[in-house]
Amino acid sequence: MSKHTSTPKQAPFSGFQYSRSFFEDLVDTALKHAKKIGATDAGAEASEGCGLSVSVRKGELETVERNRDKSLGVTVYKGNRRGNASTSDFSKKAIQDTVKAAYDIARFTAEDPVAGLPDLDDIAHDHADLDLFHPWAINSEQAASLALECEAAAFATSKKISNSEGAGVSAQQSHFFSAHTHGFRGGYASSRHSMSVAPIAGKGREMQRDAWYTSMRRADEMASPAAVGRYAAERALSRLKSRKIATTECPVLFESSLAAGLLGAYVQATSGGSLYRKTSFLQDCLGKRVLPKHIDIQEDPFVMRGKGSSPFDDEGVKCHARTVVKAGVTQGYFLSTYSARKLGMKTTGNAGGSHNLTLTSRLTRPGDDLDAMLKKLGTGLFVIELMGQGVNYVTGDYSRGASGFWVENGQIAFPVQEITIAGNLKTMLQGIEAVGADAYNYGAKTVGSILVNRMKIAGS
DSSP: OOOOTTOTTSOOOTTOSSOHHHHHHHHHHHHHHHHHTTOSEEEEEEEEEEEEEEEEETTEEEEEEEEEEEEEEEEEEETTEEEEEEESOOSHHHHHHHHHHHHHHHHHSOOOTTOSOOOGGGBOOOOOOOOOOOOOOOOHHHHHHHHHHHHHHHHHHOTTEEEEEEEEEEEEEEEEEEEETTSOEEOOEEEEEEEEEEEEESSGGGOEEOOEEEEESSGGGSOOHHHHHHHHHHHHHHTTTOBOOOOEEEEEEEOHHHHHHHHHHHHHHTBHHHHHTTOOTTTTOTTSBOSOTTEEEEEOTTOTTOTTOOSBOTTSBBOOOEEEEETTEEOOOBOOHHHHHHHTSOOOSOTTOOOSEEEEETTOOTTOOHHHHHHHHOSEEEEEEEESOOBOTTTOEEEEEEEEEEEETTEEEEEEEEEEEEEEHHHHHHTEEEEOSOOEEETTEEEOOEEEEEEEEEOO
């Protein structure tokens, strides 16, 4: 692995070409040059990412991909005018040219009274180490072996597993350093590793596919290849002999991995960009009840090794642990500096998105596993897969292709496919009757299965 010759004072982290100190010098050079040519303010970020992805199918190696990328992004302000430019060339001339390009864009851009760096009192100065960096020392042969093991476990589950869309293993890591002229300086390294498989059950017109994966910052915290393969196969098998159902209205239970999508819809609707553009189905909902009284949503950016953890947001603003929804009432939005100023509010440290959200119900008991949730559903639809993009975040209208299981008297009766579920997100969120104890982490969101009291099902 080549190491940059100009950084003897600090060696790069494992697997990287560039050190933190090299990135600091790079960013400082860019900021200095911006000031020199007349910028009022400036910000810069240098980053590097690298990784390995391997895929197999039906016992054969399909692809081995190594990725490595690097970039320097520069933002320059000329009063209330902003310009951005980036480069992957780290030479002194390239840095100066990039700064000049950003400056020229800023000069000819329209004035924007709310454009600018974050306020000084919002800047993060203490950066907690959240244990986000765990490089995985794995080579392509080892990665292929794990992927093959995962797929083989799926095939070994049943003779009815007839085919596979393949299995994959990915090991990724990156680091960055960012600074701006309002006093922010910070950066960190992080990693994300995953393994997935998509087996196919049955033959001919009766074929059904499903998939499962595991993803963690530390490779040794991922589920085993055997467990992932077996579970993916069991999911595919459970869907054999799926049928259509007649058009009806009924309660719908969203599997925990899909329930994160409902939480995502809430985040989208209460994010600054949607709110100041007035394109949200939850416009002006601060202090209003938009979810049932038993629902709370917490945000915690400081979870050790959390997938949505960060000591500061993309603008260098300090993050806070907070209650986003209390007893169904919206306590706060998700705002960057820009969107906050547009709304006449303060930033919430969410430039770049939310941080480790957890949706919980005060009615949930420790024993409320999937079986208990099916009993609460009674008779209705249990959804395990959604298709299509039929969500209108302006009106809240929701219509998605779905498959899953028809449930009668709290017991799964038979698998269903080729149906559409429809409703409105506003009424769906208000209609959450129960949340399961089967909490599932999907990226920066954690939620159990969610029971919605009523939706339209379009079948045959």
